[in-house]
Amino acid sequence: MSVKHGLLALLERGPMYGYQLRAAFDSATGGTWPLNIGQVYTTLSRLERDDLVAALPENEGQRPYEITATGRAELKKWFASPVKRGDRPRDEVAIKLALAITTPGVDVAKVVMTQRTATMRTLQEYTRLKTEPGDLPWLLVLDAMIFLAEAELRWLDHCEASLVRYEPRPVPETTDVEVPR
């Protein structure tokens, strides 16, 4: 997801100016994706350049923006398309663990345990937030984070069990590699 589509979705509710958009974005994401006002204005100017939003006359020193027909079409397209896994950031934990296994001198079990403690703690915090009253959109965002953290914990358990049976393959001889002098 991009900030661009987030702002378009918010403007579909009605015209808003920068600070209102930031507040609405914060509220929709439960503060888990903080935007600074600079990002909001930069995105708005790009959206305006691409004719996806239009600036309205200033009102008490604030300039509201509204979504255009092109913007509405773009938003519709966004809602109609799935998010591809490839669009998401790489999983640093998986890469770190893979490297830990192949790097000499690293206590892989300790790496797994450290990560698990941290992820469990995060899961505890998210769960605590669920005990506070909240609207459905926010609760579903929270559930998404909870399920992702849970999946990571299950995967870490799986890694730990696999490590018990793991016998490293012989390390390839490195003497064949010519080291430039």
Next chain:
Amino acid sequence: MTVLELRDVHRVHGSGETAVNALDGVSLMVEPGELVAVMGPSGSGKSTLLNLAGGLDSPTSGQVLVDGTSLQSLSRKQLAAWRRKRIGYVFQDLNLIASLTAAENVALPLDLDGVRKSRRQAEHALSEVDLDGYADRFPDEMSGGQQQRVAIARALIGERRLVLADEPTGALDSRTGETVLRLLRSKVDAGAAAVLVTHDARHAAWADRVVFLRDGVVVDVSQRDQPEELLSTP
């Protein structure tokens, strides 16, 4: 006062070459208002820990104290009375008695101690788990989730200070399971202490502290931070 304390508890099953160290020197303290989850693979000692905490089993060495009293110092009769009054259990298999109504099941621990007006207390306990009007139903007239809530009402009735739960959400669907955990959480927030054994991280996350067991040893503990700290992290 600490509600549950395990002091260097060992539990060996069997003897000689076939001896298994189910618990190998576990120390744990649970305070009032604290929910502790215990996680670990099968055979890691989770259920042994819970059985020892509830006085259903005795340690090979070490001590188990509930409200400062060592369970091993009590006679069998004293221990049974102690358990009824102070410790509530919720198990995966609900152990409800099929020929008793919901209210009778819930009131049973009180009735055994000759407590008067147990019916009124049972109805109150049922209403706390949102089962008003179900007092006279038999277990087979209720859904799995409702039966589990009866089991929880039974575990929480009276002046129980310690609740022990072994996979209490068992076969319940995820929403009903969450209701059960919310109940447990609110009881603990009201001052009880609880130990929850689970293999499900999403359930363990309702706890203040998560203890990881491996081969009878505590290998790791995860404690909750303050939510504010978490959300301020970029």
